Structures are given as C-alpha cells and as structure tokens.
Amino acid sequence: MKLILLGAPGAGKGTVAKLLTKIDGSVQISTGDILRGAVAAGTELGKQAQAAMNAGDLVSDDLIMGIMEERLQEDDCKSGYLLDGFPRTIPQAEALKTLLEKMGEKLDAAVEIDVPRDVILDRLTTRRTCESCGAIYNTKSNPTKVEGICDKCGGAAVQREDETEEAISNRLNVYNDQTAPLVGFYKNEGLLLSVDATSSDAVIDAIQAKIGQ
Numbered sequence: 001m002k003l004i005l006l007g008a009p010g011a012g013k014g015t016v017a018k019l020l021t022k023i024d025g026s027v028q029i030s031t032g033d034i035l036r037g038a039v040a041a042g043t044e045l046g047k048q049a050q051a052a053m054n055a056g057d058l059v060s061d062d063l064i065m066g067i068m069e070e071r072l073q074e075d076d077c078k079s080g081y082l083l084d085g086f087p088r089t090i091p092q093a094e095a096l097k098t099l100l101e102k103m104g105e106k107l108d109a110a111v112e113i114d115v116p117r118d119v120i121l122d123r124l125t126t127r128r129t130c131e132s133c134g135a136i137y138n139t140k141s142n143p144t145k146v147e148g149i150c151d152k153c154g155g156a157a158v159q160r161e162d163e164t165e166e167a168i169s170n171r172l173n174v175y176n177d178q179t180a181p182l183v184g185f186y187k188n189e190g191l192l193l194s195v196d197a198t199s200s201d202a203v204i205d206a207i208q209a210k211i212g213q
C-alpha cells in the first residue's frame, strides 16, 4: 500500500507504520529517522538539519524534497511505502504530488491520526529512543528491562533532544501551523481518511477497511 501518515508528533505514526510493514511488506519511510541518521553520521545533510531539529522546527522544504525524490525511486518502494512524517508542509505536499505524477504512481490514502493533546504530551515526555538501533520505549507503558539500556541491542535508550517539554510544545505549534493544513489539502484530493483513535490497532483496522487489503 502507498500511504501518507499524518498526525502530530506522538500520534503514533511510527508505530502504525511498523505494524503495517509487517502486513504487506510496504516500507516505512521516516524523514525524521533519515535526518537523525545523518546527524549521527555527521554528514553535510545532518549538519544542515541539526539546529532546526533540536529546536523542534522544520528543516527546509528543499532539503526534504532532495531526500525524498531519491528515496521514493529506490527499488524497495515498488512494494509500497508508508510515509511517516512527510509531507509536513503544503509546498512539500505539492512537490510530492508532482513527483508521483511524474513517476506514474497514485497514493491509496492520507491517514490522519487524531490524538488528544494531553495524551500526546504524556507520550512524548515518557518516550525513550535507542541511540543505536532506533527502538522505541516508554517509561510507563513499555520500559526497557534495565533502565536506559535498549533490550534489543544494548545501546543507550535516551530522551531525544527534541523531546524536552519546551521542544515538544514548539513541535506541536509547528504541527498546527504548518502541517495541519495538509488535512484540507488531502480532503480536496479525495484521499483523506481521518481516524480518531489512540490505539494503533484501531487505526490499522480503519486503514484496512478503507483500502481493502
């Protein structure tokens, strides 16, 4: 399947994407993960993105489109893709539309995962991410067996720099200002599926009912 996952930080886009990947082999493409990888590797891309990311601001549309134009043409995308955290602005959505038309591809849906703000704040401040393998934990609902150590690879499970209360609050404002307008954009395109759910399984059921897979 070819989906856009829309939703505020902490809405569960990554979790839903990982579950969907197991269903039909579609690949999860997270621009946030790609950027964090570039920062960790100290590449030119990482250097350009780091300051905006730490502050919870968006990286420039040009930088993101440069990444995604290449990524969407890689072979593993032929079996479908789940876009997690992209597009995030109207110019990105328009550029994606043009790119997909050029490639002769159509999206199945843009899924809006709508979660109340208090649930999101709680989820993000308690989230821990493994610095080495990217595994996600939660100090309340899914803690590591040993505090601060990833169960899967033994790496450090830490709070992301952009998950301090200040950065989270900024990320939510950025989402409301710059990304929430995409809901209207995809409604006009006839692609919007809004799911009002805090459980990932309910989101997946709604997606499967809509696209029949």
Ligand code: AMP
Binding pocket: 009, 031, 032, 033, 035, 052, 053, 054, 056, 057, 058, 059, 060, 061, 064, 084, 085, 086, 087, 088, 089, 092, 162, 171
């Ligand atoms: P995420 O893990 O999706 O929350 O992304 C982490 C950070 O990476 C965001 O707060 C932005 O700074 C940056 N980022 C990720 N995806 C995008 C995008 N599509 N456009 C602009 N910035 C992005």
